[in-house]
Amino acid sequence: MSRTLVVWCADWPVAAALGEQGLPRHLPAAVFAQNRVQACNQAAREFGIKRGMRRRDAQARCPEVQVLAADDARDARVFEEVLLRLEELRPGVMPLRPGLAALRSPARFYGGEEEAGAAIAECVVGLGIWDVRIGIADELFTAEQAARSAGLQETYAVPADGGSTAFLRALPVHVLEDANAVSLLQRLGLTTLGGLADLPGADVKARFGAQAAWVRQVIHGEGARPVTGRTPPPELATEVAFEPPLDSAEAVCFSARQAAEGFVKGLAARQEVCTEVRIEIVMEDVPDAVRTWAHPRWFSAADLIDRLHWQLAGVRTGSTGPARKGGAVMTVRFVPEVAVSEAVHADGLWGGTDERVNRGIARVQGLLGHEAVVAPVVQGGRSPRDRQAYVPWGDRPSTLRDRTLPWPGSIPPPAPARVLADPWPAEVCDQAGRPVVVLPRGGLSGDPARYRPAAGSGSAEPWQRIASWAGPWPVTEAWWEPSAGRRVARFQLVGVDGRAWLATFDTDHWLTEASYD
Amino acid sequence: MFDTHWVGVVAGIDRHQRLAQIEQLRSKVRRLEQKPGMGAELATHAALGGVVQLRAGGTYAADSLSLAMLLMAGPSAAGEWSAVVGVEDFGVEAAAELGVDLERTIVVPRPKDSWLEATAALVDVTTLVLVRPTGRVTPAVAEKIGARLRTRGAALVALGDWPRADVRLRATEPSWVGLGAGDGHLRARRMVVEAVRGTAPPRRTALWFPGPDGATRKVMEPVADIADLRKQESA
Known part of the structure; x- marks a missing residue:
């Protein structure tokens, strides 16, 4: 029977936030949700900062603590990189939560559990994640607990064939996540999971809840959860590389046409259309030009080429940032940011008029540039000029002021023409x-x-x-x-x-x- | 027998509704079947009834932006698309107050030298295009646009002069209500709109543009009342 390996990146929210902001990992840092510490790193812990502490208390103990905002999406996004690296080593990775993933132990391939753990730890540390711990055991819960007992970048392997029962029985009760059950067990004088395991099963469930009952079963060697690998997200991004790099925007657009068609076709095969696309242009000697484009309906291949052309024009003239002259284009990549089901954007039975309008607008945009055709919007503000906004056609309005606020000092209607x-x-x-x-x-x-x-x-x-x-x-x-x-x-x-x-x-x-x- | 009787009653109740619906569908079919150039009627703002009727393929010259917006409000409120070309100082809020549907409005504020191309492209896809030409419009250009308007069944409202415009509209005698010497604020405006079609005598109508309640409509009261109102306001 295959063994389970759990990769645990300790203090993941802090590691993810520091990594994304490019801050050094030795700084004392903590992630706060609603002004309370959600997670903190070892440096912060040395100052006495703990989970659940108020922000002002944390800052009183360590004034230079990095205050980071909690963001579940960020944690998951950064962990995605780790999952992809792990999948390169061993397919069938099961993400448990951001910072914690399980896979079937590849011990036989690497010639031993210690070696397998070391290989995986090395791969994760290669991503810049320092605090990684590996646990290997017969079963998922035991492996997770083993990872939590492991040292920094080390592997803790629970011996097979009965070793896990002894290991689990010695664990303190607070490894149960249910705070009520932990408190009750402690008040009953039970300090280790061994005490819990000796109680009758039906009573445990009635008294301490489902999680405690499941842990008790695990200690008795039942109720093991299998490791089911996730299906890796399909690769929808399309890229086209130019060898040698191309200088002219026309040539780039011409050569990217096939890639754009492939991109749209790839989505269509999944019965999806893309409404928001990120176009990345990699150029020689200059930073990449990355921009996200939204479409009021969905992108066809011609629309993608239009956006690419505008983006190239913007890069050359510097209208969307510093001008980057002379950089020949090496790679163009289309990445779908938002893909929705085709059915959402299907033409009505009698419809087609709006499609015609969009085509006409695209023609004018091709003539004058993307920013020249705008949709008028009314927003909140004091002066008449503040009260209106022009949003480039095809973009979604992003930073509009609320009209329903009172706006003292604004001029009462009628509005000037x-x-x-x-x-x-x-x-x-x-x-x-x-x-x-x-x-x-x-x-x-x-x-x-x-x-x-x-x-x-x-x-x-x-x-x-x-x-x-x-x-x-x-x-x-x-x-x-x-x-x-x-x-x-x-x-x-x-x-x-x-x-x-x-x-x-x-x-x-x-x-x-x-x-x- | 009972059933037929029952159906008959329902039909009697619904008759008016159904006739209206049939008439609406018929007019839609007529519009679709129409040969280009016949100039179907377009929805026109109620305040301009009797003065000007927008027609597909027509060109209209207006001398005031709010009057042009009022012309635009008719088809726009009826669910048609409209476009604004070259009007950099288009007051979006004022247009919305007059009934222009901003969701179906396309604005090209600075077409630079390509106003003609932009207008031509937008005539293809919208029902009404409001344009302020930069520079002089030659009769030949106007004729080209006119031909396109007739093929596409769209109307054009030009801000300023337009060669051989079907109707020329002028907003005259504006008088504002609500403002004193340092007090009050602009509330309502009375205005006379004058429409000249070819050599025919001008048609005029007095409008509350906008009225004290914000709606634009014809002035129903005799003129003396407005003077009284103004006196009250200044007192």
């Missing part, structure tokens, strides 16, 4: 021809009497008399930031010709922000 993208410098005078200014206390130096919406040289807007006006409505934005803070006052002005304007007095000058055209 013309919202100037770049406000015009304006001039406002009082009856005597002196410029009107807003005084520091919010008062006015004089009533506005004449107004010129566009004071710039080549403008056609002449001076005109003001028929009615309202304001100032002061707005102090980001006053807590010394440089970015703004104190402005807004005015509505109606000229004698009946046209209404939204003007702003900003520190020392007037701007025309919008027009009620």
